[in-house]
Amino acid sequence: MRITLQLSHRNRHLTLPVNVNHLVSSLVYNIVANSSSEYAERLHEQGYRLDTRMFKLFTFSQLIPVGYRRWKMNGNGTMTTDARRVSLLISSGKTEFIEHLVVGLLHQPLVMIGNQRFRVEAVKKLDPPVLDEVMQFVMLSPLVCTMKYPGEKYPRFLFPGDANYERIMWDNLVGKYEALYGRSFERESVSCSFEVSPEYRERRHGRITKLVTLKEGSDSETSVRGAYAPVRVQLPEELMRVGYDCGFGGLTAQGFGMVKPSRISS
Structure with missing residues (x-):
């Protein structure tokens, strides 16, 4: 909603x-x-x-x-x-x-x-939009995805096209689904893709991210980098709805991961 x-x-x-x-x-x-x-x-x-x-x-x-x-x-x-x-x-x-x-x-x-x-x-x-298994979204706030690699102190920011990106986004959405509805998500196969518009990437010379500082000027100041570009998403409809309602990726309660449909992709 x-x-x-x-x-x-x-x-x-x-x-x-x-x-x-x-x-x-x-x-x-x-x-x-x-x-x-x-x-x-x-x-x-x-x-x-x-x-x-x-x-x-x-x-x-x-x-x-x-x-x-x-x-x-x-x-x-x-x-x-x-x-x-x-x-x-x-x-x-x-x-x-x-x-x-x-x-x-x-x-x-x-x-x-x-x-x-x-x-x-x-x-x-x-009014809620009609969501299909393949959607084209524009981002209303940057989409954050992170992964902590073995032996490293801090997580890395990942972006569409990076290794592990889609697996982490899938796990995040499944976790939100199960927390939201109190039941397991029953899909075994990972059917998930996030693709930035090639035309937008080329027009922006590859600059598809935005840096945001949280709690600026405080002892807990943190810099967050997220993808900020039109994106084509393929997901089961149940997870597409969770992403639309609750936000895609991490730090959504800090104003990240909100999208709106631009058109349904073929």
Whole structure:
């Protein structure tokens, strides 16, 4: 299930940090806490567990200026737009998450992102798209995939075309499916592919990734690199729905892995 928020502000220009993911993630938890602080704390600290793995089962988009406006990147780590409204898409496979989010918004017509105040002008539920086993998506936020190799201290970021990429994406989606529905996914064979549009890759001279810094300026600052390009995905329909609702890949609750269909591939 997916909703979109329309947020307005009263400034002539809106300026926010380029690395705004952590602020938006905090906003989402705060809104949910207005409905149930107990649920928000449990979601933040525990999520939905599958054995030793934990999934938050929600994701959100980048902030999108309304009215065909764009963000202008400044040289000091901020971005500015003259759009008077921005939209934010939030998605989850858990009905209870969306319900708490909507109830929380009823109690919070004014919200904060960083030091900027916004009025919630509209909350709209989006109709679910028809999803097939082969889909063409555009990314609303970067898609993160990591793997820790033996003997290495930190995981590596992987991208479409890398060895092990599709296996890790498959395992992630199966884990989310089982945490979401409380039952095993019964497919034995791995039928999974993620292919970046060759035309887009060529047009971008191979630059298909985006670097995002989380908790910028804090002791726990982390840099995350994800794929950010049109992608053709082949999956069983059940897992395609999980990816659409809950986000593809890792760190979805920090604003990664949200997609929208562009067209059905043949």
